[in-house]
Amino acid sequence: MTLAYTLDATADAVAQALGADRNGDVWAGGAVRAGGYAPVVVRGRDGRRRIVPRQWGVPPPPRGQHIVTTVRNVESPFWIGTLRHPEMRCVVPATHFRAGGPRRWWRSPDAPIMGFAGIWRDSEVPSFAVLTVAVDTLSGPAGMPTSVPLLLNAAEQMQWLAQGWKDVESLVRPVHPDRIAELGA
Template structure:
């Protein structure tokens, strides 16, 4: 489960990498948590656009008070499940999530630290995602997860569905079967770089909402 990632590149750099003609300013922060704004790339009328959206689909759990805060479902465990399949089948609801790294918690309870993962020789890369417009938070997005590769296994058994640059069009415009293939493949071990840190997992700039992964 991925509950923290970074996007430490300018709008101009994102636009150049993803071939976006008209970059726009974003209110997304460089450390992105569930329930906070992140930058998303999607297609509109045949062209790629970038847009700020909330990370996580709003979900009201059974038994929650009508006034309770909604939970952001920020990870997608299975594209074939009812919550996701309708969107996944339609390319217009697929998106690319730009990022410069993602983190997993590692260590004993109460003293977990951040372990960061990046893609070798790729200062900016993409995570496959879905988006929609919600009544509660406006445009929202969630990232597709898959089984981890051996490079990540020492820390976690799941990882984001990472895309190579030449696969962006296939994710955005391909068939549903092609989308499922991305979730069922294993990202190359040799392309993952891991950096363990002493930075406490709970030391955050702002208290984010607790993220969820819905199977």
């Protein structure tokens, strides 16, 4: 899945929706491009959530050639060290995302600003990647995308940013089709 997403909200709106400090972020809203900067929410050492800018796409593994924008396999040695540490996880705000075809955009029917599960790294460049999961197609109508970002509700966001891997691993599960709606539908 090639993920694309948009955050049509200002840093102030994101901070309010996701319970974070704006932290001086100047995001004005718009499309997010792989390799470009976008706001993410992290948990600081003081326990407070704050918005920080990060580049979307972590440097590739040793034999890779392209930045990596999504985490599909949480068992991969490339990701597991980062996933085990809550201080290396983030929540990625978005208003809609593309999945299931180039012209199909999706949103959350429950929250105008969604929070995707993400991880961040401070290697050469402070960067992040979004976790993706399957859609529970047995519960949904035909035409649903097969893979989407892992959507977290407010309580799950708190867990994702603060708890150990054994406590949050169960959050990494297929998304129920009721949690997404096609944009314009």
